[in-house]
Amino acid sequence: MKILVTPRSFGKNNPELFDRLAAAGLEVIRNDTGGILSAGQMREKLAPCHGLILGVDPLDAAVLAAAPQLRAVAKYGVGLDNIDLAACAARGVKVSRTVGANSNAVADYALALMLAVARKVPLIDRRCRERDWGKITSIDLHGKTLGIVGLGAIGKCVARRARGFEMKILAHDVVWDEAFAREAGIERADPDRICREADFISLHVVLTDETRGLINARRLAMMKKTAVLINTARGGLIDEAALLAALREGRIYGAGLDVFEQEPPADPAWYELDNLVMGSHCSSSTAGAVEQMGRMAVDNLLRDLDLR
Known part of the structure; x- marks a missing residue:
């Protein structure tokens, strides 16, 4: 089962997060672009995935349509404005967020x-x-x-x-x-x-x-x-x-x-x-907040994929 991880700071200082995902049987596709993914890049990378740990990259209806197996989205943060929630609901895709982490x-x-x-x-x-x-x-x-x-x-x-x-x-x-x-x-x-x-x-x-x-x-x-x-x-x-x-x-x-x-x-x-x-959208980018967001995002994703 594959998942896409888009936030660049995810696991940067706590690589054990990737170990947790691997131990749950998940193959991780990473954001290797060095920036925020475009809609086209999201469609390409998300296509084979069942799960997504998402930063501020776009997740609109067209991106969702390219990922027929997607079951769960774990937002790495709290803002949901980059996610088409109605399209997720129509597809039965579970959406979570890391409330309070940052x-x-x-x-x-x-x-x-x-x-x-x-x-x-x-x-x-x-x-x-x-x-x-x-x-x-x-x-x-x-x-x-x-x-x-x-x-x-x-x-x-x-x-x-x-x-x-x-x-x-x-x-x-x-x-x-x-x-x-x-x-x-x-x-x-x-x-x-x-x-x-x-x-x-x-x-x-x-x-x-x-x-x-x-x-x-x-x-x-x-x-x-x-x-x-x-x-x-x-x-x-x-x-x-x-x-x-x-x-x-x-x-x-x-x-x-x-x-x-x-x-x-x-x-x-x-x-x-x-x-x-x-600022470069970095208000939540502290070691403590990034670590907590990462842990919560993994917990949420594993729960929603029924892997906990």
């Missing part, structure tokens, strides 16, 4: 981006390497207002960290956890209010038809000139053309983006901004 890692990175943008850390570092020791004035994080859009596992981890900076926290989630909000001192607010009042806005929602373009030109216009926007979730949550214009014109203070609709972004204007800190 929550702390992503929350750490979100805070790192807030600090890096607010304190202009990359700019200061670059100037220092050019032997420019001039002082650069930045803005504070401590005591400011943080708006969290998406108070799920990762959003809650961000809130816990923000309390250490004595931040006022506003949050929005369609499924509201009143007990946690009360314990953490979080005030419920809709996205418009968050955009108007927050000094820092951090996005932690899944990408759906409803959340696509959540941060658009209208909401960017609501933000303070000193606002910082952070996205470690999915690129499609933001109207990137509108954000690029706002950053270039200095209408908000800055942004920290670990995700883009196209990765890497094609427009060269992104790379010229001093008020942007960019």
Whole structure:
């Protein structure tokens, strides 16, 4: 029985994951391209497979149609926007995800981006390497207002960290956890209010038809000139053309983006901004998170293939 493993970090530091798969009688086909697989590459590699450990590579209806034996998909992460769930359900393909495995890692990175943008850390570092020791004035994080859009596992981890900076926290989630909000001192607010009042806005929602373009030109216009926007979730949550214009014109203070609709972004204007800190979709890429995601993905796949 063959399976395809697409995430490049899977088993990189814990090769025993491959031993577990082999011991279960599975033959592993690896992603040997060095990048995210295209739909065409997915169709070719997935064709003989019964199982799939999937990163951010596309799994649409056409890819699924090329894999008639596929029975289980173990998402290496939590976002399911690259998977045609309706097509999987129609085919009886089981889909799992590694909920909670990377929550702390992503929350750490979100805070790192807030600090890096607010304190202009990359700019200061670059100037220092050019032997420019001039002082650069930045803005504070401590005591400011943080708006969290998406108070799920990762959003809650961000809130816990923000309390250490004595931040006022506003949050929005369609499924509201009143007990946690009360314990953490979080005030419920809709996205418009968050955009108007927050000094820092951090996005932690899944990408759906409803959340696509959540941060658009209208909401960017609501933000303070000193606002910082952070996205470690999915690129499609933001109207990137509108954000690029706002950053270039200095209408908000800055942004920290670990995700883009196209990765890497094609427009060269992104790379010229001093008020942007960019990431390569790496917020969950810590040794601990990668190890935990790998273990959970293997557990989920073996369970769904009835091999546990």
